[in-house]
Amino acid sequence: MKYYSLNNADNTASFREAVINGIAPDRGLYFPANINALPPSFFEKIENLSNVEIAYEAIQQFVGDEIPKDRLLSILKNVLDFEFPIVELTENIATLELFHGPTMAFKDVGARFMANCLGYFSEGNKTNITVLVATSGDTGGAVANGFLGVEGVSVVILYPSGKVSNIQEKQLTTLGKNITAFEVEGTFDDCQNMVKTAFLDTEITSKSKLTSANSINVARWLPQCFYFLIAYKQAKLKGKEIVFSVPSGNFGNICAGMVAQKLGMPVKNFIAATNVNDVVPNYMKSGTYEPKPSVATISNAMDVGDPSNFIRIQKIYNNNLAELQKNLSSYAFTDKQTKEAMKQVYSQTGYLTDPHGAVGYLGVKKFQEQHPNSYGIFLETAHPVKFLPVVKETMNLTPEIPFQIKKVMNKQKVAYQIASYQQLKDYLVNVSS
Ligand SMILES: *Cc1c(COP(=O)(O)O)cnc(C)c1O
Numbered sequence: 001m002k003y004y005s006l007n008n009a010d011n012t013a014s015f016r017e018a019v020i021n022g023i024a025p026d027r028g029l030y031f032p033a034n035i036n037a038l039p040p041s042f043f044e045k046i047e048n049l050s051n052v053e054i055a056y057e058a059i060q061q062f063v064g065d066e067i068p069k070d071r072l073l074s075i076l077k078n079v080l081d082f083e084f085p086i087v088e089l090t091e092n093i094a095t096l097e098l099f100h101g102p103t104m105a106f107k108d109v110g111a112r113f114m115a116n117c118l119g120y121f122s123e124g125n126k127t128n129i130t131v132l133v134a135t136s137g138d139t140g141g142a143v144a145n146g147f148l149g150v151e152g153v154s155v156v157i158l159y160p161s162g163k164v165s166n167i168q169e170k171q172l173t174t175l176g177k178n179i180t181a182f183e184v185e186g187t188f189d190d191c192q193n194m195v196k197t198a199f200l201d202t203e204i205t206s207k208s209k210l211t212s213a214n215s216i217n218v219a220r221w222l223p224q225c226f227y228f229l230i231a232y233k234q235a236k237l238k239g240k241e242i243v244f245s246v247p248s249g250n251f252g253n254i255c256a257g258m259v260a261q262k263l264g265m266p267v268k269n270f271i272a273a274t275n276v277n278d279v280v281p282n283y284m285k286s287g288t289y290e291p292k293p294s295v296a297t298i299s300n301a302m303d304v305g306d307p308s309n310f311i312r313i314q315k316i317y318n319n320n321l322a323e324l325q326k327n328l329s330s331y332a333f334t335d336k337q338t339k340e341a342m343k344q345v346y347s348q349t350g351y352l353t354d355p356h357g358a359v360g361y362l363g364v365k366k367f368q369e370q371h372p373n374s375y376g377i378f379l380e381t382a383h384p385v386k387f388l389p390v391v392k393e394t395m396n397l398t399p400e401i402p403f404q405i406k407k408v409m410n411k412q413k414v415a416y417q418i419a420s421y422q423q424l425k426d427y428l429v430n431v432s433s
Contacts, residue, residue, distance in 0.1 A: 001064040003030040015066045019219045022212040037264040046233045055226045075116040086234045089349045096231045099383035103141040106381045110220035111146035122152035131155045133213045134191035141171030143213045144179045158182045158191040174411035181415040215252030224256030240375035245271035245363035247356040249302030251309040273363030278332035299355040333362045339394045354384040
């Protein structure tokens with residue numbers, strides 16, 4: 001499969017190159033040259049297929065012959081070794097639980113898939129690949145876990161000191177081996193700026209191959225389409241028109257849902273639910289895309305002021321706003337509304353949502369005011385314990401800590417404390433020499 005840069009369609013890459021580079025040399029995001037629909041029989045018989053079989057059919061065209069079939073199947077088996085259940089809350093609202101993986105947020109699937117692909121591509125290579133990633137919370141843990149022990153790949157994670165939750169910090173600082181954490185005195189934006197500077201720093205890039213592991217990488221973005229197909233398999237027998245409400249920050253997950261739709265999955269509508277970082281809801285109304293600095297909220301994995309994957313969504317709809325509006329609704333909600341939703345869902349159904357899932361739930365409710373007969377599935381993107389302080393304070397209860405989390409809570413944090421780019425640079429130049 002060929003990919004091209006959204007900055008210039010003449011700049012193309014193979015799957016392998018797109019995964020290793022992360023972003024095109026012209027700084028554009030990679031986009032697949034074709035998205036071919038699967039045969040209708042795939043969707044007619046999807047309930048007879050295993051999750052791995054579904055994933056293989058979906059991803060095969062994006063990988064092409066660059067990973068042999070047997071190897072791709074074993075990668076998918078490794079990536080999808082946990083459940084993705086749909087839990088029905090009311091007659092026409094259900095949640096898709098994406099938190100049963102090792103770090104209990106949905107980013108596990110993308111991070112593991114990318115790690116496995118990069119591991120395959122670096123086999124037999126003499127130079128090490130360094131994955132450099134800034135995190136505001138969930139990405140770091142998922143990437144650390146996904147890449148742990150992958151040969152030929154070192155991972156360097158930057159996170160803002162004091163601004164990630166206790167659990168999130170443990171998840172990215174306690175693994176050791178090929179994972180190194182840097183605790184940056186500063187904000188997430190400072191971390192991200194250090195990463196960007198390193199990518200342009202030839203004293204580093206002349207010595208080692210750097211790549212990034214955020215959702216701009218096609219190997220992290222595309223496998224997220226599995227969620228929607230696996231949900232469809234479970235919900236299709238309801239015989240209702242399905243809408244997906246996706247709590248969105250960088251818009252990678254929802255964009256992968258749209259890829260599933262391009263593959264032929266019957267779905268009535270997508271709902272992009274955001275917190276007060278409302279660049280996309282505003283765009284859908286006004287047609288003007290105005291990025292702004294991000295605002296901190298209780299659904300902090302979605303505190304994004306300039307969502308990087310939105311350009312891919314526009315590409316899927318050929319930059320036609322009217323077409324996009326037919327398929328995508330987008331609403332923003334405040335922290336107050338989010339907390340009220342968490343309480344309401346719990347008192348009405350006994351189901352405990354995390355703040356991100358609650359934003360997704362609000363999206364479904366809003367959409368169903370106009371479309372009461374639709375079947376709304378909101379994505380529960382993280383387990384409530386990952387946001388323990390907010391959940392405790394809002395709900396007045398302490399959820400039970402699952403074993404994946406207990407496992408890391410007592411481990412010793414290991415991180416380099418840094419305050420300047422030079423300190424990161426010294427490390428990166430020295431490890432590769
Ligand atoms: C990353 C994340 C999101 C946002 O996903 P995008 O693909 O960036 O839109 C939502 N919820 C949780 C819990 C996350 O970790």
